Amino acid sequence: MINGIEGIPGSGKSYEAVAYHVLPALQAGRKVITNLPLNVDAFAAIDPSYRQLIEVRTRPAPQIGEWNAANIAEQEAFKLWKDREPVQQSENVFTFGTVWDYYSDWRGPKGEGPLYVIDECHVALPKLGTPDSVVQWFKLHRHYNAEVLLMTQSFRDINQPIAQLVATLIKCRKADILGNKDEYIRKVHAGYRGAMIQQNQRKYEKQYFGLYRSNTQSSGTSEAGMTDVKPLIVYFNRAKWAWLAVTLGLVVWAFWPKPDVDVWGNKKVQPKSKATAPAASPVAATVVPTATPKNTQASAQSQDAEQAKAEDKEPLKGKSIHVTGEILKHGKHWYTFVISDGTRRMFDLNSDDMKAAGYKVAYKAHCIAQLSWEGGGSRMVTCDAPNAPAGTDNKPIVIDSGGGGRSDKPLRTGAEPEHQEQQRQEVAEYRAPQYQQQATMADIAKAGRTARLVDSGRL
Structure with a gap:
């Protein structure tokens, strides 16, 4: 698999590569071939076996044979010379600039090939001028079970057919623009031109700094920043703390109790001091008649009179x-x-x-x-009106024609036969005047019809 790390100088590319790619590969027992300035002794201090797994290249590998990938399924693409001496590369060839920089006969326990970590790959793999044999090897790298980590400032500057083979692209940027000098921003993209699938902010851990050198042409360990430019987040943080301090002061001032008011806003009641009475001197007692009872009685009488009026x-x-x-x-x-x-x-x-x-x-x-x-x-x-008597307009008597019950008398359920007979008699007595009136009206109607028949000569 081919992965990539992109970022401007000092953005954390080397830290990301060493801490999260080189060291995990060594821990897995995989050989690492790179042009990164790794501190082999520091790695050996972690595990002595790492010394045999690290190969740091500063010059391009010599040519020791011929490359022919026309029929890789039936024969090896790397054909080694048996009767010729290795040929050194010319001075204008950079490390990892020829196909022989990718030749290695090392294989792991499971047949895996080495991990190639190529720093500043835009130098060895320029956009124009990359040998076809190198492009072919990148396209066939899976045949050798090899993995490649490309590191560059911009993947637009490298050979585009190779850039298109990048499976995962990690873009690094300093977080000092956010006021965090000890962190860097890491964005993971799905390929060279793929969408961003993850973003996080990682902190520089000091234990990894001794494993590599990112500035090979200087003995310094830090770089001078722009002292006259500060990110907006710095001013925002300062304003934030100032605003919090002012707000806290206003809250304390608003709720600070006054001398005569407690915390809850209630006025304090000052206890009355008991005055000490002066020493009593003998005074002759005089009886003064009081007119209070008379005045009270007079006012009560006047109130009663007004109420009566x-x-x-x-x-x-x-x-x-x-x-x-x-x-x-x-x-x-x-x-x-x-x-x-x-x-x-x-x-x-x-x-x-x-x-x-x-x-x-x-x-x-x-x-x-x-x-x-x-x-x-x-x-x-x-609402204390007296009950209306039964049989009036406001409370008429209701009689159940079926059961004979009356609204002014409770219904006797399950009564004895003599009680039932008494109920029927009461209902009959109550209805007798109604029946008599109905019979009288029927007789009058019948007499009227008879008179009309006589007048008409029908009878």
Whole structure:
């Protein structure tokens, strides 16, 4: 499989390659052939066997045979010379710029080939000028069970047929633009021109820094940044903390209790100090008559007189008034009343009738109203009307023609035969006048028909 890592200088390409590709391959027992400046001794300190699995190339491999991939299914593409000496590459050929840089007879326990990690591959595999044999090897790399990791600043600058073979492309960028100098942004794409399928932010772990050198032409370990340019996120973070501090101060100021108010906003009640009474001096006691009882009695008598005058002006004085109905319409309460003498209903009125009689009707609660009249008098009326007697317009007597039951008498179910006979007699006595009236009306009607027949000469 061919994978790629893309990013501008210093964006974390070497860190990503060493920490997440080279080291895992060595841990799996796979050989790594690369032009990355790896610190072999540091890897050997982790595991001595890693020294035999790392091959760092600084010069292109010499030609030791011929390449012919025309019939790779039947014969080897690499045909080694047996009677000739290796031929060194010319000075203008870069490492991994010839097909012989990809020749290796190493095989793992499961037959896997080495991992080729090519740094700055746009130099060895330019957009124009890459040998056809190298392009052919990349297209046939699966025949050798090899894997390739290409690292470049831009995949547009490398040989495009090879770029099209990239299965997974990882784009790295510094996170210092977000104010995080110790992290880098990692975006994973599905191929060279594929869509982004994953994005995360990784932190530089210091334990990996000693495994490689990213600046081969300098002994420095850090680079100078632009001191006069700061990312917007830095200013945002500063403003964020300032805003939080101001907000916290305002909250504390708003809820800070005042001297005379507690935390809940209630005024504190100051306890009254008890004044010490001066020493008593002997004073002659004098009896002073008080007129308070007389004044109180006089005021009570005047109030009773005023109340009596107000009661004299009540329109329905001496009558009991009861609420029998209540309607809420357009936000106003409309009542129906019944007037009684305390035990017997006399007549019905409504709110309009009461107003016409001189009352003012006010709603107080369900089934409660206040009646007031001129002179300041008032009284409360409730739903306490006496029951209407049976046999009146408000409560007629209902008789069940089938069972003989009456609404003014309880129905006796399961009664003795003599009680049932008594019920039938009571019903018959009640219906006798009705039957007699019906018979009289029938006789009158019959006599009228007979008279008409006589007049017409039919009888």
